[in-house]
Amino acid sequence: xxxxxxxxxxxxxxxxxxxxxxxxxxxxxxxxxxxxxxxxxxxxxxxxxxxxxxxxxxxxxxxxxxxxxxxxxxxxxxxxxxxxxxxxxxxxxxxxxxxxxxxxxxxxxxxxxxxxxxxxxxxxxxxxxxxxxxxxxxxxxxxxxxxxxxxxxxxxxxxxxxxxxxxxxxxxxxxxxxxxxxxxxxxxxxxxxxxxxxxxxxxxxxxxxxxxxxxxxxxxxxxxxxxxxxxxxxxxxxxxxxxxxxxxxxxxxxxxxxxxxxxxxxxxxxxxxxxxxxxxxxxxxxxxxxxxxxxxxxxxxxxxxxxxxxxxxxxxxxxxxxxxxxxxxxxxxxxxxxxxxxxxxxxxxxxxxxxxxxxxxxxxxxxxxxxxxxxxxxxxxxxxxxxxxxxxxxxxxxxxxxxxxxxxxxxxxxxxxxxxxxxxxx
Ligand code: SF4
Ligand code: SF4
Numbered sequence: 001x002x003x004x005x006x007x008x009x010x011x012x013x014x015x016x017x018x019x020x021x022x023x024x025x026x027x028x029x030x031x032x033x034x035x036x037x038x039x040x041x042x043x044x045x046x047x048x049x050x051x052x053x054x055x056x057x058x059x060x061x062x063x064x065x066x067x068x069x070x071x072x073x074x075x076x077x078x079x080x081x082x083x084x085x086x087x088x089x090x091x092x093x094x095x096x097x098x099x100x101x102x103x104x105x106x107x108x109x110x111x112x113x114x115x116x117x118x119x120x121x122x123x124x125x126x127x128x129x130x131x132x133x134x135x136x137x138x139x140x141x142x143x144x145x146x147x148x149x150x151x152x153x154x155x156x157x158x159x160x161x162x163x164x165x166x167x168x169x170x171x172x173x174x175x176x177x178x179x180x181x182x183x184x185x186x187x188x189x190x191x192x193x194x195x196x197x198x199x200x201x202x203x204x205x206x207x208x209x210x211x212x213x214x215x216x217x218x219x220x221x222x223x224x225x226x227x228x229x230x231x232x233x234x235x236x237x238x239x240x241x242x243x244x245x246x247x248x249x250x251x252x253x254x255x256x257x258x259x260x261x262x263x264x265x266x267x268x269x270x271x272x273x274x275x276x277x278x279x280x281x282x283x284x285x286x287x288x289x290x291x292x293x294x295x296x297x298x299x300x301x302x303x304x305x306x307x308x309x310x311x312x313x314x315x316x317x318x319x320x321x322x323x324x325x326x327x328x329x330x331x332x333x334x335x336x337x338x339x340x341x342x343x344x345x346x347x348x349x350x351x352x353x354x355x356x357x358x359x360x361x362x363x364x365x366x367x368x369x370x371x372x373x374x375x376x377x378x379x380x381x382x383x384x385x386x387x388x389x390x391x392x393x394x395x396x397x398x399x400x401x402x403x404x405x406x407x408x409x410x411x412x413x414x415x416x417x418x419x420x421x422x423x424x425x426x
Pocket of ligand 1: 018019020021022023024025026042043046076079080081082083084086
């Protein structure tokens with residue numbers, strides 16, 4: 001047995017002791033439902049992390065693989081009678097394993113790309129130019145389906161198109177609003193910046209309509225969540241510092257994002273991973289977190305009348321709760337806005353708050369299981385008879401689109417702001 005003393009797990013040592021091994025968390029754990037094995041459940045991962053900390057387990061590929069079987073969805077935390085923060089324990093355990101064994105080649109590459117905005121732009125350009133090679137002769141009706149199998153991407157996966165121009169480079173840094181109205185810094189996020197630019201355009205249109213000054217910092221970076229999935233917390237910390245500098249200098253009233261995952265990073269992850277190592281930085285990150293707000297929540301707070309901005313074609317829609325929204329309490333606000341929009345008929349699906357199966361790089365490492373979790377979501381969407389499923393996270397949009405297309409279903413997948421801005425953008 002390898003005897004180790006690993007610091008990151010010290011952060012959650014007391015939390016781990018709170019687990020009484022009752023197993024209540026298994027019922028709602030999507031990883032357990034996909035793998036049907038104890039190490040995939042929250043209870044199993046807490047026990048594994050305890051062994052890693054005590055040094056009573058060999059840190060081999062199996063340990064690493066077991067700890068990768070978590071979507072960090074937080075469902076187990078909601079159901080746990082002792083509120084054991086299993087997601088935080090898994091984050092700490094992944095960092096501990098990374099310190100011990102180093103990053104995987106895949107996560108080294110991910111870290112290099114997300115830390116370097118120029119590299120990300122180059123990657124987006126390459127994907128846009130080379131994409132047609134991979135999708136050539138694939139019928140349009142099948143969506144953008146990968147033509148050549150790539151083990152790390154999943155051979156039949158549907159991939160969204162890269163935008164011709166990134167959202168941030170399409171706009172000035174400051175879009176002036178009316179005097180006396182809020183100053184909002186828009187944290188755009190990579191998916192909106194490079195792929196789903198229409199989410200950015202709709203968000204901007206809505207806050208301009210409300211008279212707000214919208215600042216879109218040119219030097220904002222990736223939120224770092226893809227790095228966290230692989231235990232690369234040093235990359236997350238360096239991105240947290242860069243984003244802090246990029247956002248706080250504008251002295252905003254609010255830091256707003258239309259991406260549930262980015263919101264989760266700014267709001268919860270950054271102060272958590274800085275921990276006690278730098279109290280001054282932690283305080284500034286906490287101040288940033290306190291100002292961070294989801295677009296739908298802020299639109300409601302600022303009194304958006306969706307009847308004016310979002311009316312139009314009649315659509316029956318259902319709403320999927322992103323995990324980072326559920327854990328942050330962003331549940332009612334998007335629904336209230338959608339219900340106030342003429343033409344929109346909102347119907348609830350079964351298990352609207354169940355994870356879609358994306359889970360950061362879980363979707364890359366465990367694609368078949370991710371798809372299996374997604375199949376349940378697609379079936380629930382289909383059962384509502386909705387024309388479109390609406391959500392508040394570009395990552396969920398990609399995942400839901402993949403699941404629906406794989407099932408041969410042409411239900412549209414939209415972001416809340418796209419429906420709320422229909423009149424403004426028409
Ligand atoms: S994490 Fe919570 S719900 Fe799961 S076994 Fe431990 S105490 Fe029970
Ligand atoms: S965070 Fe989600 S996937 Fe991970 S153990 Fe908890 S319920 Fe399971």
